Amino acid sequence: MQASAWRVSDAVAIEALREDSTTLGSLLLALSRSDGPGAATARQELGEVRRDVLSVDGYDRRTVEALTARFRERIRVLRSAP
Secondary structure (H helix, E strand, C coil), X not given: CCCCCCCHHHHHHHHHHHHHHHHHXXXXXXXXXXXXXXXXXXXXXXXXXXXXXXXXXXXXXHHHHHHHHHXXXXXXXXXXXX
């Protein structure tokens, strides 16, 4: 990994990641509280999302962007589920 020099846009990228993690966390929490078959998996994924956000290096822009993209795709999937 090559760390970038910190830029203001890095703060914007981290904030977007945090917002997306909050949205994803909310969707997963609602799913984990259901009686549905995915409740246990949602609880596990919720923990993984939290760990991923806490462990990301804010200077590693590629990782921040990849994690944001992963979260946004998961949000899209969860929102489109019946």
